[in-house]
Amino acid sequence: MVEWDPYDRNCPTRKVLDRIGDRWTVLVVGTLAGGPLRFSELAARIDGISQKMLTQTLRGLEQDGLVTRTVTAAVPVRVDYELTTAGRSLQEPLKALEDWAKEHMASILDARDRFSVEAPR
Amino acid sequence: MVEWDPYDRNCPTRKVLDRIGDRWTVLVVGTLAGGPLRFSELAARIDGISQKMLTQTLRGLEQDGLVTRTVTAAVPVRVDYELTTAGRSLQEPLKALEDWAKEHMASILDARDRFSVEAPR
């Protein structure tokens, strides 16, 4: 395996980190964890995502081979998205992040409160 | 523990996900993993980061109680940054992400190449 180095500006891992660190990507992958869903179902479950961002995020994931896009010729057209094997393997690290976020929420909110009081910048 | 739900737009976990999913945050925390460093050392190791973004990222991490900022009155001033306990606990999920990125780089780059050929959008 080549030695990837995210600390180098030109290393492609930078782009991959951008993709998987993206807010919407985390949420889309997490939502698809339960099985395939269609566009409108994703939009409904991920509160606050715009159609544009959902389309963009899905295209990015599709491009990276992390989700598949299946069009069913019906009326109206039906489009399903599903995680690939690689996509499912991403669930684990993302879940770790999600769990960390949940676990440390309280202390972080606390720290934010204190910070605004002190902060003798 | 309260039930946090990142899929709700108003849940504060959203903000936390934004912070820890941030490209620079991942790299700064990863760089600080080896022990405390001063501002200029961080800037040198994280290729491509600007002073402004480094300052901003560090302020954010400090605000969330993930790093400490220590000013030593010397000439010129010396400022050290170090991970807190909470900050160190973040290393693990971030490392998982980094590892995932390294492991799947090849197949992702491959998928990207194929995508531009097909893609009968």
Place this chain on the structure above:
DNA sequence: TCACATGGGTTACTATAGGAGAGTTTCAGC
């Protein structure tokens, strides 16, 4: 004493990302 170097930032500006919302396509059924 005065220009210069050094570390750790700000400031001012520009480029890109993202949001709101209207418009588009496709095709069965009325």
Place this chain on the structure above:
DNA sequence: GCTGAAACTCTCCTATAGTAACCCATGTGA
């Protein structure tokens, strides 16, 4: 021929990320 629903797609506009240049306090050598 018109309607309606799903899944986009486009336009406009604001907010955030990013870049480059400047600032400030202090010690040093000429």
